[in-house]
Amino acid sequence: MKKTNIPTDVDLTLAQRVVAPTPKFFRLLRTIGVVVGLVGASILASPVALPAAIVTIGGYLALAGTIVTGVSQTAVGKE
16 A cells, blocks of 8 residues: 555644644533643642642642643544
8 A cells, every 4th residue: 555645643743733623522621621720720829728638639630631631632633
């Protein structure tokens, strides 16, 4: 089978994936990830002394939101 110059999903670089169109489901998931990350960041940056368990949960929320947003941004739909 002859290889063409048209890149497939596997052949895309990270930069190409980030600027490529994102499917609707992953756009929704990206928005949810941003919101979860912001909630976690606001808990971490709270000026009030919070219990350690709440601060730990805030850290996990910020991390989860960041990961979901990053993975969703690199998803590419089929043409």
